[in-house]
Amino acid sequence: MSEQSLLQVRDLSVSIDNELPILNRINLDIKPGETHVLMGPNGAGKSTLGFTLMGNPHYVVTEGNIIFEGQDITDLSSDKRAKAGMFLSFQNPYEVPGISLSSFIRNAYHAQTGAPVKLLAFQKSLKAAMEILSMDESYADRDLNVGFSGGEKKKAEILQLLMLSPKFAILDETDSGLDVDAVRTVSKGVEEYQKKKDGALLIITHSTKILESLHVDYTHVLVKGNIVHTGDGSLVDEINEHGFERFI
Amino acid sequence: MADNKQVVADIDRSLYDFKDIENEKDFYRMEEGLTKETVLKVSEEKNDPEWMRDFRLQCLEHYENIKMPNWGPSIEGLDMARISSYVRHKSDMKGKWEDVPEEIKNTFEKLGIPQAERESLAGVGAQYDSELVYHNVKDEVAAQGVIYTDLESALHGEYADMIKEHFMKLVPPTDHKFAALHGAVWSGGSFVYVPKGVKVDIPLQSYFRLNAAGAGQFEHTLIIVDEGADLHFIEGCSAPKYNVANLHAGCVELYVGKNARLRYSTIENWSKNMYNLNTKRAVVEEGGIMEWVSGSFGSHTSYLYPMTILKGDGSKMEFTGITFAGKGQNLDTGAKVVHIGERTSSVISTKSISKDGGIGTYRSSVTIQKTAKKAKASVSCDSLMLDSISRADTIPAMDIRTNDADVGHEAKIGRISDEAVFYLMSRGITEEDAKAMIVSGFANPVSKELPLEYAVEMNNLIKLEMSGH
Numbered sequence A: 001m002s003e004q005s006l007l008q009v010r011d012l013s014v015s016i017d018n019e020l021p022i023l024n025r026i027n028l029d030i031k032p033g034e035t036h037v038l039m040g041p042n043g044a045g046k047s048t049l050g051f052t053l054m055g056n057p058h059y060v061v062t063e064g065n066i067i068f069e070g071q072d073i074t075d076l077s078s079d080k081r082a083k084a085g086m087f088l089s090f091q092n093p094y095e096v097p098g099i100s101l102s103s104f105i106r107n108a109y110h111a112q113t114g115a116p117v118k119l120l121a122f123q124k125s126l127k128a129a130m131e132i133l134s135m136d137e138s139y140a141d142r143d144l145n146v147g148f149s150g151g152e153k154k155k156a157e158i159l160q161l162l163m164l165s166p167k168f169a170i171l172d173e174t175d176s177g178l179d180v181d182a183v184r185t186v187s188k189g190v191e192e193y194q195k196k197k198d199g200a201l202l203i204i205t206h207s208t209k210i211l212e213s214l215h216v217d218y219t220h221v222l223v224k225g226n227i228v229h230t231g232d233g234s235l236v237d238e239i240n241e242h243g244f245e246r247f248i
Numbered sequence B: 001m002a003d004n005k006q007v008v009a010d011i012d013r014s015l016y017d018f019k020d021i022e023n024e025k026d027f028y029r030m031e032e033g034l035t036k037e038t039v040l041k042v043s044e045e046k047n048d049p050e051w052m053r054d055f056r057l058q059c060l061e062h063y064e065n066i067k068m069p070n071w072g073p074s075i076e077g078l079d080m081a082r083i084s085s086y087v088r089h090k091s092d093m094k095g096k097w098e099d100v101p102e103e104i105k106n107t108f109e110k111l112g113i114p115q116a117e118r119e120s121l122a123g124v125g126a127q128y129d130s131e132l133v134y135h136n137v138k139d140e141v142a143a144q145g146v147i148y149t150d151l152e153s154a155l156h157g158e159y160a161d162m163i164k165e166h167f168m169k170l171v172p173p174t175d176h177k178f179a180a181l182h183g184a185v186w187s188g189g190s191f192v193y194v195p196k197g198v199k200v201d202i203p204l205q206s207y208f209r210l211n212a213a214g215a216g217q218f219e220h221t222l223i224i225v226d227e228g229a230d231l232h233f234i235e236g237c238s239a240p241k242y243n244v245a246n247l248h249a250g251c252v253e254l255y256v257g258k259n260a261r262l263r264y265s266t267i268e269n270w271s272k273n274m275y276n277l278n279t280k281r282a283v284v285e286e287g288g289i290m291e292w293v294s295g296s297f298g299s300h301t302s303y304l305y306p307m308t309i310l311k312g313d314g315s316k317m318e319f320t321g322i323t324f325a326g327k328g329q330n331l332d333t334g335a336k337v338v339h340i341g342e343r344t345s346s347v348i349s350t351k352s353i354s355k356d357g358g359i360g361t362y363r364s365s366v367t368i369q370k371t372a373k374k375a376k377a378s379v380s381c382d383s384l385m386l387d388s389i390s391r392a393d394t395i396p397a398m399d400i401r402t403n404d405a406d407v408g409h410e411a412k413i414g415r416i417s418d419e420a421v422f423y424l425m426s427r428g429i430t431e432e433d434a435k436a437m438i439v440s441g442f443a444n445p446v447s448k449e450l451p452l453e454y455a456v457e458m459n460n461l462i463k464l465e466m467s468g469h
């Protein structure tokens, strides 16, 4: 089984800046093309898991390991994880003044592939991806996330997902703060990503809307740093109706 | 999508720091120290008219009477007794690049001059140590009546009176100790005159290279842009690193006529043993516009506050500056403006970056005199510290004597955010590149004001500083 695993998380415990323990012995097994959903109350540690998987140095692994395509990446820096094919759509993307969205994506693309970026081809695929996400072309030239609305920032994250097409993507509340139409557009973008690349997903969410057009393979419930339950796609609807009460 | 400035080429450190193999016997070097004799010797070397020789001696007296500044970074490491005020190659200034002595030519070729001239400049001047070694103006620009020459020959030519009328009138030698010093031993620099209504479409450039160890460079730049005329002047400076102190005390005087416009851009990359005590000042007549773009990267210690006097009604100035203080550097920079005319307006916006214990101080002063009815002034300064051992300070001063002035001030001091670095890294960008990208982005409002090749140079300098040499 481990042979075909894309991402394996083994007994992972995490503290913040080596002091505050947040996650306790987390186990996950994600195969190519699978969609996993992670749900849980506010403050349960969902974003912490996303940051840890992606290698944010503030989140210190105190126990266990992370294995991606058979390679132990627990100590790998974040840029190397990205190069290996991992991606995180941030719950709160950062604003970076002075660098445009398009040149940022171009730099990232170049950093990941090492190959020179052909400008025209790049612009064409950027334009196509922006169309899927109903983003106005002018956003490409705006400073990265600067002055973007909450929803626009989320779209810009999915735009990066489409352009960088990783093997595995974590979407941290990509749907929150989006209006009804935007959720539909974004989930179309996610679908597109999965179709194109047979990409695997770990979707952190509080709602079901983004999941409507996706087939969910597993649902995990995280409470106070522990995965307390794992079920199939139907668990999402159940939680949506009854909340987390029965897991707490 | 025009933003390919971000993609910077690999840095070649040897670009600025190489030392030219100097053949000592080809150089005349004045003995160190500053006395009446040395000043007279400079004067003689330069074949000064009498008034200039007398002026130099007066300046020396002022120099001896004025105290060292005690309000800024320490300049204790600077010992005038160990600085040679005058070093020159024993050849004359050339109008043809081929005729410039080989080793000097090589230096400038390495720095990209005069390739730059062929490509996109109206004229180029190149100063090596104390003297200009090369000066050239494109024919079509000269045909418009534009004068671009070294100050020395201008002192003896057709424009002698004009120079006498303007030389150190805007920056009097009594202004401060190093202005007096400049007056006493100035050498080299450029004189530019743009006649009425003439618009020079492409920039003129001067490049200053201080190559000798333990020497001073005291070039004087005098630019007069007559009524309705338009000019962009670019100044570049660099020096190789030595273990002894070098001194740069240049002086720039800019006269912007009625409805004229002057843009003055500087990329300064002095080596880190340089004391940069430079004075720049502009006076702007009615409806005129003065624009400064200033990038300060090098030097051990800098005092630099380009000043604009908005004399005429409706005159305007805009100052865009960036300072990068790395290890061992204490850069005290900013801008000054004095509003005199009615409806005058000024915009000062500066960025400062400090790293590896570097100290960046932003110091500005805005004065709105009683006569400056309905004046408008806006100041914003933004500092970025890249680690916890570096320092950034802001010292803005405002003196407003009217009651209808529209004045705005904004200051921000921040640190590079770990989270932002992580965000970029999570996309595959290395830590070093992520930081350089954030810093270039921070500097972008300045680099986009520069002509493309200088913006590229500035990004190269940022990358060079970021890689922590």
Ligand SMILES: Nc1ncnc2c1ncn2[C@@H]1O[C@H](COP(=O)(O)OP(=O)(O)OP(=O)(O)O)[C@@H](O)[C@H]1O
Pocket: A016, A022, A040, A041, A042, A043, A044, A045, A046, A047, A048, A049, A058, A091
């Ligand atoms: N950088 C940090 N510094 C201090 N505490 C932190 C930090 N990051 C997370 N925490 C704490 O860790 C716990 C888990 O936070 P996390 O952001 O992972 O929750 P979450 O499950 O994503 O919540 P939400 O649904 O609200 O997004 C919280 O108590 C939070 O306050």
Ligand SMILES: [Mg+2]
Pocket: A046, A047, A048, A091, A172, A173
């Ligand atoms: Mg969260």
